[in-house]
Amino acid sequence: MSLTSILVLNGPNLSRLGKREPQVYGYRTLEDINRSLSDSFPDISFEFFQSEYEGALLEKLFACEDRGGFTGVILNAGAFTHYSIALRDAISAVSIPVVEVHLSNIYAREEFRHKSVISAVCSGIISGFGFESYQLGVRALLGIAGKGRQ
Numbered sequence: 334m335s336l337t338s339i340l341v342l343n344g345p346n347l348s349r350l351g352k353r354e355p356q357v358y359g360y361r362t363l364e365d366i367n368r369s370l371s372d373s374f375p376d377i378s379f380e381f382f383q384s385e386y387e388g389a390l391l392e393k394l395f396a397c398e399d400r401g402g403f404t405g406v407i408l409n410a411g412a413f414t415h416y417s418i419a420l421r422d423a424i425s426a427v428s429i430p431v432v433e434v435h436l437s438n439i440y441a442r443e444e445f446r447h448k449s450v451i452s453a454v455c456s457g458i459i460s461g462f463g464f465e466s467y468q469l470g471v472r473a474l475l476g477i478a479g480k481g482r483q
């Protein structure tokens with residue numbers, strides 16, 4: 334495992350990026366986003382995981398915690414952001430820093446998206462920069478780990 338390892342965790346419906354409401358989420362697929370992370374940060378070892386299931390996201394988070402060696406997690410929890418107390422508790426239960434990311438600006442959308450139940454237990458939140466939100470999330474994690482540019 335390289336010195337910096339980051340888990341990129343995506344929740345429900347993010348498998349549909351590219352086809353799904355492109356006026357909101359853009360035309361890039363999740364594979365495009367993942368590839369752009371690997372291309373932009375060649376020294377980082379990324380692990381990519383997406384699931385439509387809440388429990389699968391929790392299990393992945395715990396597996397990475399137990400394996401150890403992870404610098405952090407970039408998490409786009411999709412709609413779980415707004416109501417999954419289980420996900421919130423799982424983030425609280427691990428010691429790996431988690432950065433919450435969203436492609437869209439959740440505060441500029443429907444009212445039910447304004448509330449994130451996970452923000453308070455994440456290191457920070459990046460929302461509204463399209464696929465760049467993920468890139469910014471990686472920079473934030475490098476900063477937390479003391480590996481960012483001075």
Ligand code: DQA
Pocket residue numbers: 345346347409410411412413414434435436437438439446
């Ligand atoms: C999202 C915003 C959520 O409200 C929505 O349910 C998603 C995607 C985003 O990336 O903008 O699935 O997390």
